Amino acid sequence: MTEAQLAFFLGSGLRLATPIIFAGTGEMLSERAGVLNLSLDGMMLIAAFTAALTSWATGSPAIGLLVAIAVSLAVAYVQAVLSVTLQANQLVVGIGFNILALGATTFLYREIFGPLSRDTIPGFAQLNFPWLAAIPVIGPALTQQTALAYVGLLLVAVTWLTLNFTSFGLSVRAVGEDPRAADEAGINVIKVRYLAVLYAGALAGLGGAFMSVGDSNTFTEGMTRGAGYLAITAVIFGGWDPWRTLAACLLFGFATALQFLIPAMNLDIPVSLLLMLPYVLALLAIAGVAGRSRQPAALTLPFERAS
Amino acid sequence: MSRSHALRLASKEFGLTGKRGHVFPALSLQIGVPVAATAVALLIGLAIIASTGTPLEDAIAAFWDGMAGSAFNVGASINRAVSLTLVGLGFIFANRANLTNVGGEGQLAVGGMFATAMALHGAAALPLGLAFLVPLIVGAAAGAVWGGIAGVLKAGRGTNEVISTLLLTFVALPLVYWSVQSLHLLRKPLTDLSSLPESPEIPEATRLPLLFPSNQTSPLHIGLLVAIAALIIVAVVLQRGSFGLKLRAVGFNQIAARRAGIRSGSLIIIAMAVSGGLGGLAGAIMILGEQFYLTSEFSSGYGFDGLVVGLLSRGSAVGVVLGALLFGFLRSGSIDMEITAHVPAAVVLICQGLIVIIIAGSAIFVERMRRR
Numbered sequence: 001m002t003e004a005q006l007a008f009f010l011g012s013g014l015r016l017a018t019p020i021i022f023a024g025t026g027e028m029l030s031e032r033a034g035v036l037n038l039s040l041d042g043m044m045l046i047a048a049f050t051a052a053l054t055s056w057a058t059g060s061p062a063i064g065l066l067v068a069i070a071v072s073l074a075v076a077y078v079q080a081v082l083s084v085t086l087q088a089n090q091l092v093v094g095i096g097f098n099i100l101a102l103g104a105t106t107f108l109y110r111e112i113f114g115p116l117s118r119d120t121i122p123g124f125a126q127l128n129f130p131w132l133a134a135i136p137v138i139g140p141a142l143t144q145q146t147a148l149a150y151v152g153l154l155l156v157a158v159t160w161l162t163l164n165f166t167s168f169g170l171s172v173r174a175v176g177e178d179p180r181a182a183d184e185a186g187i188n189v190i191k192v193r194y195l196a197v198l199y200a201g202a203l204a205g206l207g208g209a210f211m212s213v214g215d216s217n218t219f220t221e222g223m224t225r226g227a228g229y230l231a232i233t234a235v236i237f238g239g240w241d242p243w244r245t246l247a248a249c250l251l252f253g254f255a256t257a258l259q260f261l262i263p264a265m266n267l268d269i270p271v272s273l274l275l276m277l278p279y280v281l282a283l284l285a286i287a288g289v290a291g292r293s294r295q296p297a298a299l300t301l302p303f304e305r306a307s
Numbered sequence: 308m309s310r311s312h313a314l315r316l317a318s319k320e321f322g323l324t325g326k327r328g329h330v331f332p333a334l335s336l337q338i339g340v341p342v343a344a345t346a347v348a349l350l351i352g353l354a355i356i357a358s359t360g361t362p363l364e365d366a367i368a369a370f371w372d373g374m375a376g377s378a379f380n381v382g383a384s385i386n387r388a389v390s391l392t393l394v395g396l397g398f399i400f401a402n403r404a405n406l407t408n409v410g411g412e413g414q415l416a417v418g419g420m421f422a423t424a425m426a427l428h429g430a431a432a433l434p435l436g437l438a439f440l441v442p443l444i445v446g447a448a449a450g451a452v453w454g455g456i457a458g459v460l461k462a463g464r465g466t467n468e469v470i471s472t473l474l475l476t477f478v479a480l481p482l483v484y485w486s487v488q489s490l491h492l493l494r495k496p497l498t499d500l501s502s503l504p505e506s507p508e509i510p511e512a513t514r515l516p517l518l519f520p521s522n523q524t525s526p527l528h529i530g531l532l533v534a535i536a537a538l539i540i541v542a543v544v545l546q547r548g549s550f551g552l553k554l555r556a557v558g559f560n561q562i563a564a565r566r567a568g569i570r571s572g573s574l575i576i577i578a579m580a581v582s583g584g585l586g587g588l589a590g591a592i593m594i595l596g597e598q599f600y601l602t603s604e605f606s607s608g609y610g611f612d613g614l615v616v617g618l619l620s621r622g623s624a625v626g627v628v629l630g631a632l633l634f635g636f637l638r639s640g641s642i643d644m645e646i647t648a649h650v651p652a653a654v655v656l657i658c659q660g661l662i663v664i665i666i667a668g669s670a671i672f673v674e675r676m677r678r679r
Contacts, residue, residue: 082668091409091469092618092667095611100660104654111359179541229477236470272485285471287460295467 007023008252009139010260013146014217018145018255019044019207019224021152021246023231024238025159026203028245031165032236033196034176034298038094040204041228042101047072047106047208053112057119061213064122069202070248075101076201076231077081077194082292084193089303098228106221113219123217124148148214155203159206172196175294179303189303204228230278237282240296252278315622340627341619341675345633345664351380352658356650366648373643374636382527382619386597386607386634388628389534390415394489394613395627396541397585399620403469403545404578405558409458411586411608411617413479414450416612418587420483422446423506423601426513443591444534450587451580453479461574468579476610484603485486485635491622492670493601506601515596519575537585542624548590554578612638614630634659 023040025110030037037043047068055064079097082088124146133139163169171192174182211227212219234252238245255278259271286295374510375381375447394411401408408414425442433441437542453475460466486492515528545551556564557571557578564571590606598605612634620626641655 019433052350060553072487088667088670088672089618090661091616095409095615095618096660096663096667098660099611099656099663103653103656103658103660107355107651107657110651110653127355154356168633217587229473233474233477236474270485270489272481272488275484276481277472283471283474286474287465288464289465295470300469 002253003137004140004259006139006262008139008144009257010141011258013250013254013257014141014145014149015253017249017258018149018152018214019210019227020231020234020252021156021205023200023208023228024234024245024249025152025156025242026200026207027231028194028235028238028242029159029172030200031299032176032240032296033193034179034296034301034303035080035083035193035197035200036090036094036300037076037079037197037200038073038091038102038206039085040094040231041224041226042094042098042201043075043079043201043204044070044208044211044228045098045101045105045222045224046075048203048223049109049219050211052121052212053108054211055123057194057242059122061069061122061124064213065209069205072201072205073198074096074204076198076204078199079201080194084190084197084302087304090300102222107220109221109263110244115260120217120220120240121213123213132269146214147208148210148264151206155206155240156246163242168192168195173296175303176298179301183303189286193303196238197290198288204231217222233282236295237278237285239294245273248282249276251281264293337621337623337673340669341630341662344662344669348658348661349589351661352654354483355654355657359650361648361650367642369647369650370640372409372647374640375492376425376643378522378525382525382641384636385531385632386635388521388631389533389596391594391608391613391616391631391634392628393537393585393589394456395608395616395620396537396624397589398614398617399566399624399627400541400545400554401578401583402617402622403551403558403580404554404575405407406458406461406575406578406582407469408454408457408472408579408582408586409469409614409627410454410476410479410583410610411589411614412606412608413472413476414453414586415590415593415610415613416476416479416483416606418446418450418590419605419608420486420493420508420590420601421587422448422591422594423509424486426509427493427507431510431512433512436516439515439595440512442509442513442595443515443588443673446591447584447588447595449476450590451584454500455576455580455585456585458576461579462575476538480603480606483560483605485602497509508600509595514528514599515592526597527672528592528596530596536589538628541585545622545624546605586613589613603619612659615621615659619663619666637657 022042027037027040050071051064053069054067055061079093082093083090117174126144126146128143133143139264163172174187175192177188208224211223230252233246235245238248251291255274262269312573353363357363373380374384394415397411398408409449422442422445425445430438430441457468457471457475460470460471471646487494487506493506494504515530518529518531519525519528553574556567556569556575589609593605594601616627616630616634619630637655641652644650645652
């Protein structure tokens, strides 16, 4: 492997990991509060489309990003009404949203851009500090990134601090483990869960917007290609812990990036094995074969005050 | 403790005596909510079509033509419904034990993959219809193994089956991709550079016989009979058999069920294997009945659609059939609508998503009515 290949591999791995770092970190917090958003993929897809559309219309990827977060928050709010207030089955709602998101974005894309549009969309520039680029291997890998990659890493730290060192974080953990006891201790279970789902929505919005205006500078139908499911998988493999979830996201990103490296190095490893690797690892983790992974006790269980 | 005594005890403990009070308001809601949700979603769909400027009558005419405009289209719609019915039946079977199998897509994918492998390698020369029966059974068995893995994990290690079946789906899809990419597996020999990554066509003998061979235009095959048989068996087992009662007991309370002499571990594994097996059967039927060769995306969301059908049926086998017919015909109609009237088929996805969300969101009201 040449130095340039290694730099490209590291850079593309980090780039592929960034959307799932955003979405996975938000989802981790929401699941710690007991709400599983299977709709993560749909939220990301809607955000990717909204960011692309707004950026294309206004010429500003930053406005695109903000609008995408706002729309994703709105979707997350509806999801919270359904899965927290109406106590709907969180899986059903999630799957419903994903179907709806695929349908709505595909329909609008075809109506607005036409089925075969190859328009490039204004996107975020890559950070190009000369002093950074001078570092061998790591420099060229890092200059392939936009500022959003660093925002993602920052948000992991913020989420970790929130979860472990604030009273809100304590409430989140209490609500996800034993909502009844949390309620008796005076915590507003419903409110905490709403906030957690909205947080997941905002971060999924960032992740989705990154895919269209931070990475590829285009929108394609169904472009998330299951990134939301991969983020949920990272949360599981990461054992519902912020740093381990980050590690899982990076691992999955690099595993995906390997598929570009393998042909370049003339190795004979089937790409599909790399594609299934994250899911096999997560499966082993929840089965207790590799590492340990215990889900929050009240995950997917709705809460209703005993009357 | 004797078996029958244990069961009587179990049924007493869970109030499963077969009599249910005040079913009528709940029952009418059970039918009314999906019907109303479908109507609302379709109206929204029509409004969306109208907003594109396409004349509604053109879109509806094209839609109708795609669903039921010819013997071919009716047959194709019913064939779609067959696969959805099988996955949906699998879902409600496991769900009777309070197990949520969301991995229909993966079980369907491995079922289709193994059915193709069997049809290409060995089954063609078998006599007496075994040429297609064996691949069918092998496909179902592969799905059963895929579902059974989740059952074993649940029974042995308490692993949440929702998560494991979802993960197993994302393991299965790349497996199918691999099988059609690799020349050592199922990929057809490369004849030129443009050879697509897909399997060769399966031999004539391994294809499912048509139901009306004299009528060349109808694609209806014996998969319909398989689905009807599966429907009757699942309905009878769930409604009348002691097995259905045991499943329900395990679903209500594992510890109490065990106390009543029910082996909950093996029951969970069997329930997941049967559920997965029905998914695998659906995949095998899709290959052997219609597609005739394997591609990496042959499952194309049928497993997820079937899951939705199962969810919407609220555990009723008849509900599964109705949901499968609805989704099967919607899918067929949307394809023609896109080709003839140039309305994106995605409108139907929007309607499907809305139906799912509305029904899920109103479940709490149905539940409250039932409790009253």
